[in-house]
Amino acid sequence: MDYIDDTIAAICSPIGQGAIAIIRISGSRAFSIVSSVFVGKDLSTIKSHSLTLGHIVSEGKLIDQVLVSIFRNPKSYTGEDVIELQCHGSVFIQKSILTVLIKAGCRHANPGEFSYRAFLNNKIDLVQAESVADLIASSTEAQQISALSNLSGQLTHSLKDVKNKLLHVSSMLQLELDFAEEDVVFADRTEFDKLISSLLHQTNQLLNSFQIGSIIRNGFKVAIIGAPNAGKSTLLNALLNRKRAIVSDIPGTTRDTIEEEVSINGLLVHFIDTAGLRQNSNDIIENIGIERSIEQVRIAQLNLFVYDASQYSFNEAQQHLETFGINSEKVFFVANKIDKVLPMNTLETKDKNTDSKLISISAQFNEGIEELKQAIFQTAIGSNIDFEKPMITNVRHFDALCLFKDALSQTQDSMNNGLPTDLLSFELKQALIHLGSITGDITNDQQLDYIFSKFCIGK
Ligand SMILES: Nc1nc2c(ncn2[C@@H]2O[C@H](COP(=O)(O)OP(=O)(O)OP(=O)(O)O)[C@@H](O)[C@H]2O)c(=O)[nH]1
Ligand SMILES: [Mg+2]
CATH class of the missing domain: 3.30.1360.120 (Probable tRNA modification gtpase trme; domain 1)
Incomplete structure (x- = not known):
């Protein structure tokens, strides 16, 4: 542009x-x-x-x-x-x-x-411009708060602080180069080493915030999987609080995936209802549906494996999951239809052997749904999220910060190996270029075109 x-x-x-x-x-x-x-x-x-x-x-x-x-x-x-x-x-x-x-x-x-x-x-700056687009696109409170925090300069200030400290060292190194013949040291190497270590620590903290930051920005994907008739679609409807998916006692009712969004405590969660998993179905369409279900398992950040607790034990549910080659690592076992087996109370336990979560619900009678939602929220972002702290939510920022970190570590290694000032100065400048690309101090036209073309007209 x-x-x-x-x-x-x-x-x-x-x-x-x-x-x-x-x-x-x-x-x-x-x-x-x-x-x-x-x-x-x-x-x-x-x-x-x-x-x-x-x-x-x-x-x-x-x-x-x-x-x-x-x-x-x-x-x-x-x-x-x-x-x-x-x-x-x-x-x-x-x-x-x-x-x-x-x-x-x-x-x-x-x-x-x-x-x-x-x-x-x-x-x-560029971070703020991108947060304007994020703010316009925000559909939940968490997205709005994090975009607003970036717009108000939270991340920018933190990056500027790092940049200013490094610019000072960079200018000292430059002075050493200017007075090369006099063999003077302007940038105290011990102090510089300490500074780099502390900035790397700060950078790591920012990089770590991306795991949650990207979930806040893009939402959290949860697939609802399980055998036919387990009550997956009933659960989707209970989570949405409306009758979105068709429910029937005929196994194989849901054939295609159904995706809907729900805000849980301000976090955007994408729920995907899937076709019931069963082996040896002769129905071609149903088999395509099952393939799609397995694909969703791969994409989802969490899977709810729903089973009919009035028919199967937890162990049987675990075996069923295994027969489909699904790893129980990112799975909550959801024991449904407890209205048929227990008085109406819910239980949330952790399986001793696998560390998988087991949550009991009655999708039809709306029992345990709120507990399930809170467990999903906890898994997605935990309870200690601090919006006051700068957070990385954008993959472009994350990538540039990784490059910055690598370049800064390289500078530290070079310094500790006694490499000459001109090389240190060059490497530090490379690190600063990566940092500057986040806020837009250093950009190229292609990058700007890419960023701004994603905005809406009028903004
Ligand atoms: N008693 C009781 N019945 C339930 C519960 N949840 C679902 N059902 C019944 O179980 C049957 C199957 O429900 P669905 O939600 O269609 O099951 P599904 O897992 O989506 O099934 P497919 O789409 O065929 O894979 C329906 O008759 C529901 O009314 C529950 O919590 N309690
Ligand atoms: Mg269904």
């Missing part, structure tokens, strides 16, 4: 009819273009960050009454002059106003172009 000094416009409210819609204009000609189609107060006299009411007209024809928000550069989202028009939310009106603006000299904004300009004008 090239930065061209033209003025861009886009509808930034959702597509479709609503009470109002918002059209955003940004660029050096924002005021002159809007003024040419606006009837009301002289926009050039209106204070920044204020509103004025007027009309949009085109060739003498009234298009709509609009409320105009004014943001003068540099105090705007993009850092440029920005005007936002609130018009009535008819799709026809929105499109008409956008067309009028384009005719008057604006260009249609590309996806993410407002945020791209904000990044180029140093209003936000």
Whole structure:
């Protein structure tokens, strides 16, 4: 995406009819273009960050009454002059106003172009720009909190702190190179070694946060598996609290996978109901369904192996799982239909031998469902999650941080092996490049295009 000094416009409210819609204009000609189609107060006299009411007209024809928000550069989202028009939310009106603006000299904004300009004008760094996209895409509280924390600069501050400390050492190494003939040491090697060790520790903590961070950002995948008629679809419906999947006492009711999302304590969980696992079925379609179930087991981060506790013991359930070659490592055994065998109480135990979890429920009578949800949440992110601490949620950041860590370790090794200053300086600069690529201090156009093209239009 090239930065061209033209003025861009886009509808930034959702597509479709609503009470109002918002059209955003940004660029050096924002005021002159809007003024040419606006009837009301002289926009050039209106204070920044204020509103004025007027009309949009085109060739003498009234298009709509609009409320105009004014943001003068540099105090705007993009850092440029920005005007936002609130018009009535008819799709026809929105499109008409956008067309009028384009005719008057604006260009249609590309996806993410407002945020791209904000990044180029140093209003936000790359981590913050990406968190804007995450915030817009967030559908649960955990996603919203973590995206907001990155937007407010939590991660950026932590990375800047690391960067500044290393920049200081880097400049000391540079001084040594500048005064090479005098053989002086500006960067005390013992101190430098200590600093690197502490920064590596800090980096490892950030890298470790990715395991949970990526679950928060992308959700947690849970497959519901088990024999036909075990009550898998009944369980899906109980988890969703609505009758989503067909339930019947005919074995083999579910043939295809059914995926639905549920928020558990603010965490996005994708549940996948699958076809019942049985061997030697003659039904071709059912066999395809079973293959898909096994595939889901592979993809899922957790499997709920549901069995009919009124017919089978826990041991038998474990054997059944084994016959399908499924490893019990990421499996919860869910003993269903306990209404048939026990008075209505639930039990959650850990199997002594396998460390697998056993949870008893009655999917039909909604018993044990909340306990099951809490057990899933615990497995996904545990109980000690601290949103105040910076967290890595984005795989791009994770990859760059891994490269940074490797480069920094390499610098430490080189220093401890007594390698010359010019090599240390070079290696440290490499480490800083990887660090800088996260916040966007160092970027290439392809990377920027990739990041911003995933934004929606109008942001
Ligand atoms: N008593 C009792 N019956 C249940 C319970 N859960 C499910 N059932 C019954 O068990 C039968 C099978 O339920 P489903 O949810 O369709 O089972 P499934 O595992 O999805 O079966 P397939 O899709 O064929 O693999 C239905 O008649 C349900 O009403 C339960 O907790 N208690
Ligand atoms: Mg089913």
